[in-house]
Amino acid sequence: MPQKISGHSWLIALAIVVGVASGLMAVIFYYLIKLVNAGIDLLADLGSARVVVYAMLGGSIVGPMVYFLAREAKGHGVPEVMQAVALKGGKIRPIVVVVKAVASAITIGTGGSAGREGPIVQIGAALGSTFGQWLNMSERRVKTLVACGAAAGIAATFNAPIAGAIFALEVILGEFTAGVFSLVVLASVAGAAVSRSILGSSPAFLVAQYDLVSNYEFLFYLIFGAIAMVVAQIYTKVLYKTEDIFDAIAIPEWIKPVLGGLLFGLFGLLLPESLGRGEEVMHSTLAGINPLEITPAFLAFALLALAKIVSTSLTIGSGGSGGVFFPGLFIGAMTGGAYGSVVHNLYPAITGGPGAYALVGMGAVFAGMTQAPITAILMLFEMTRDYRIILPLMLACGFASLLSGFYSKDTIYTLKLRRKGINLLAGRDANVLSSLKVGEIMATPVESVREEMTLGELIKIMQHSEHTGYPVVNKGGELVGIITLEDIRRTELPGRLEKKVKDVMVRKLILSHPEETLDKTLPKFTLQDVGRLPVVEKENPGKLLGIVTRTDIIKAYNKRLIQEEQH
Known part of the structure; x- marks a missing residue:
């Protein structure tokens, strides 16, 4: 009997589908601009004044369309996608796909000084969001599909799949994670492949070969x-x-x-x-x-x-x-x-x-x-x-x-x-994050381990616990370090189980305290790529009060957003 497709395999397939759909929309958008631009020939009898008349005609269509159908389609598009990711769980209305494509094609095609990249980012992101919403996916996965759509749109528009993927992570999501990166890359490749098969594989700009003439x-x-x-x-x-x-x-x-x-x-x-x-x-x-x-x-x-x-x-x-x-x-x-x-x-x-x-x-x-x-x-x-x-x-x-x-x-x-x-x-x-303090969300009481414990004893504790990292305390109960499963894995295998926790633990700690706001705490996780921070007294860094994780911050952030929407 065939094996059931795993959730991750399904997500991979969906990322590729979003990439293909975004690539197709990029091609349609490209030809739509050309079609609108060709319409200026109908005003040839007006002479040079046709440029002004055509631009005003375009504005008379775009203004009402955006205002009455999808106001988020106004402007350049990328900030609206970033806002949807930050405040709306990645949810973008499906109508944005159509309104943004038509309104932007008219703006650019009638002479407006604007680019295709902002619209196609919003179009691709809206496609990804629509797929995620139709399938009732989690907020995290909807955001991932938004990034996939944005990456594929950029990749298809500029024939630049690598830059498309990095743009989605660096600009849209504002963070890099291995799992999301892989999916975004797949979508970006799919979008570029669709565009190349229809529009060709030539680079966006053909330039002369330039060398650095001198070190000066x-x-x-x-x-x-x-x-x-x-x-x-x-x-x-x-x-x-x-x-x-x-x-x-x-x-x-x-x-x-x-x-x-x-x-x-x-x-x-x-x-x-x-x-x-x-x-x-x-x-x-x-x-x-x-x-x-x-x-x-x-x-x-x-x-x-x-x-x-x-x-x-x-x-x-x-x-x-x-x-x-x-x-x-x-x-x-x-x-x-x-x-x-x-x-x-x-x-x-x-x-x-x-x-x-x-x-x-x-x-x-x-x-x-x-x-x-x-x-x-x-x-x-x-x-x-x-x-x-x-x-x-x-x-x-x-x-x-x-x-x-x-x-x-x-x-x-x-x-x-x-x-x-x-x-x-x-x-x-960050305004939402700055309204929350670590003391409100930290986990307490804290499960800690002693520095004299062997790694063998610690592994047994981990086997019966959902935690993969622990603060380390000395005999007096003072915080002296932190140890994670990754620290144990990096330890040489011969004699590993007999080694003491104090010989393996990380002593240089990144700490938080209860009065610290989450906008100050969140960047600390990326400072040394850690998943948890010990929370200590501000005046006494040895006194352990709690533990806070990146997941705790995200949950608190989402909860506060829901509370603000209700009020």
């Missing part, structure tokens, strides 16, 4: 990392300031995208390269070619970077639907082109051309926007398949992300949530 360039790329961080912060602040301005305008919310279409359409008449996604302009820049008939080249690149910030802010800030990721890549490429043209003119013998710095700029500005350097590095590598410039890319991305973290705790995604009063920490609302 490391200094130039380090300086550029700081410049990229500043540009990323300017982009973020202008975006949300524009949103505030539109929010303050006393007209119905669903009409505001029409006003936004008018403004970015008029702006596009002056500089059409600032509209849409701008791939052709980026290709020229990555090839080291000045995309405008303006000299010097520095001025052309700088003007385009500034124009993209303005047009994207008008598009998204007015209520349009689309991503901020790809415009960030455009801004980064132009910033790099401007910087590269200057340093190459000053030091031609020891520096590469503007194309090399444009390539690095794409990743560096993204890293400065999101504080996600791993995603930035992998994304650029997969999108270009250019490994030769990986060291400058890593240097600039790492430095931009580091400086961005020093400047602000918020990213372009989390700032939108903070403006709503949501402060995320490891994928959870």
Whole structure:
């Protein structure tokens, strides 16, 4: 008789199904944008004014659609997914799949300066969430499927399966676990495979092969990392300031995208390269070619970077639907082109051309926007398949992300949530965590073991207990260490059972105390990858009061969320 499929095998199959579905939606979304974009030819008789008219027409459809059907489809999409994971157990309404796809296709197709990545993250996440809800799965598994859908969407959109998986973990979930990572990778591969089978396997950008000309360039790329961080912060602040301005305008919310279409359409008449996604302009820049008939080249690149910030802010800030990721890549490429043209003119013998710095700029500005350097590095590598410039890319991305973290705790995604009063920490609302104290959730009384006990005796205790780790106390009952099953496994087999607990235990402890809030406690678990923390008196670290686990924190967090919803 055939064996019954295990729960984990079923989850693997479901992750692949979500990946395939998200990949198909990415392809449909791609063609939907092309279809909408082709509609501008119907207004050919209007001449150059058709750009403005088409943009306003798009806004007149998107505004009511989003306002009356799915308000969470407004804007760039990624923060809404992060909010669903942190506060709603990963639950996203199924209607978001359709509304986000159509609204974003119309916004981008009618000339709006926005990207496909934010919408496809939300579309894929909504698909994963819908599957999880239909099958009445646990909150943890629904969140996992949300991450699978997001990863597959990114992988299919940019032909970047590795970056898609890392993006879902680094940005959406805010944490890495082995089990979730494997499922997200499978979904990401499935999404990319679907996209490649239909759209082809070419990289998103075909670039010249750039080498590091000299070791002196490391200094130039380090300086550029700081410049990229500043540009990323300017982009973020202008975006949300524009949103505030539109929010303050006393007209119905669903009409505001029409006003936004008018403004970015008029702006596009002056500089059409600032509209849409701008791939052709980026290709020229990555090839080291000045995309405008303006000299010097520095001025052309700088003007385009500034124009993209303005047009994207008008598009998204007015209520349009689309991503901020790809415009960030455009801004980064132009910033790099401007910087590269200057340093190459000053030091031609020891520096590469503007194309090399444009390539690095794409990743560096993204890293400065999101504080996600791993995603930035992998994304650029997969999108270009250019490994030769990986060291400058890593240097600039790492430095931009580091400086961005020093400047602000918020990213372009989390700032939108903070403006709503949501402060995320490891994928959870830190405001909720800060309202709970360790003393309220710690387990007590505590099962502890003596330091003079042998490992053989301890193993017998573990065999009759559900615990795999224990605080260790001395003869006076004072806390002196902690020992886990993993510590025992790392002990050499010969003579293992006769060894004393004190010879194996971990003495350098990470501690908590009853008055500590959970937002301060949670990061301690990742500090040394521990699963439990001893709780002691603040003034007397030797006095053991209780034990707190990561699971205790998650349960308390979810319980408080339910209580707040009821009130």
